[in-house]
Amino acid sequence: MTQDEWDQLEMARSQWRWRGNDRPAFAEPTAPGQVSVWDFPRPPELVREEREIVVRWGVLEVARTRGAWAVRETAHPPTFYLPLCDVQQVLLRPVGGGSVCEWKGPARYWDLVQGDQGLAQVAWSYPQPLAGAEPLAECIAFYAHDLHCTVGGAEVVPQAGSFYGGWITPDLAGPFKGGPGSSGW
Template sequence: MAVSMDELTMSHLDALRSAVSRRRVRALLAGQPVADSDDVLQVWEPYRVVGSYAFATADVNAALVSPTPVVPAMRRPPVLTPVHQFSLHTCAGTSWDIEVTGRVLPAAAFTPDDPDLAGRVILDWTAFDEWREEDQVVLSHPHNPFQRIDCLVTSRHVVVRIGDVVLADSHRPTLLLETHLPPRHYLPREDVRMDRLTPSETRTTCAYKGHATYWSAVVGERVVPDVAWTYRQPLLDGQPIRDMICFYDDRVDVTVTPTTR
């Protein structure tokens, strides 16, 4: 029987997982590296979909203090994403404060009890000012070695509506495919009714695409918040969608029709 790779990947979500990073990784605070190594693992605690970097303790240029034993959290969401705090641990181990340059980073380090990770310390991404893979600044979270994005020019006909009002109509979208996420259609601004959109204060960050800004739709007296977003200065992999507009399928009506050529 054929194995579904999507199902295979998610079938081990309840396990402690690790992968060799094969790149130099640095965690910086106030411009100074607190951890710096080309011998780094990426570790996913059970039920986490985004990993964290685990360094050899000798590669952490800071004191680990105030050890606190950790038992796996019994009350937790079924899936843990980057919005869930690092301190919500799902495997046994020890939590540590990091003492560096006169500062204390509370509970910013974790050493799992698993023998395969002996001598490794996992660091909290949010405790540091900047992370680099080689010399490239990395945003939001570590790059997953088993995840990627593809931006494909397509001739599909995409129409976006709210009720009877057309917000966009395009025959030249760019299809963005991201591992384990739904396909998204990014549309040229010329094909979008920009007069129906108003800038939002919402901002998000994607590790693969960069910083996104959002738009709300105004239809008559109705305002639909954050229906669309754009990447004005995307990272390298997201360059094909620079300044294009993408709509949330669950906040507007999106019709996608294949074009025969």
């Protein structure tokens, strides 16, 4: 990365108010068996996820794993990065464009394609992640909006908004970044 790109990343990192050190007054209380997304740190942490994760596109199984990485960041439900070896890679087609995460680096986007059917930019990866996110290099994450996803058998609700890819499960307390009025979280 160029010095200008590093400076932009550092500026983005410095803007975050909530960093998992305390909960805002509007944080939901946790029920038994729940964790608050407001206790997740910023910068985010990578945690090995042992629960089985399944991703389906209609009746087609796209992925199944017990070796995912959960990226846990303040105010976000976890984003799950599945090892590429546990994904039906024949269904993936790289697409142009991308974005940059101030914590994980430059992202590459993917379509799901089978025959004449497809889902555009439904997945992303970090083939050359920044320091601290190296385990994600051989993984891919999926937006749950048009897919049926489960974590440990629990149905996933997609994080609100078109940019964030977190998966909301019953073991989480929010509110979650992505909805109206949450851009400063």
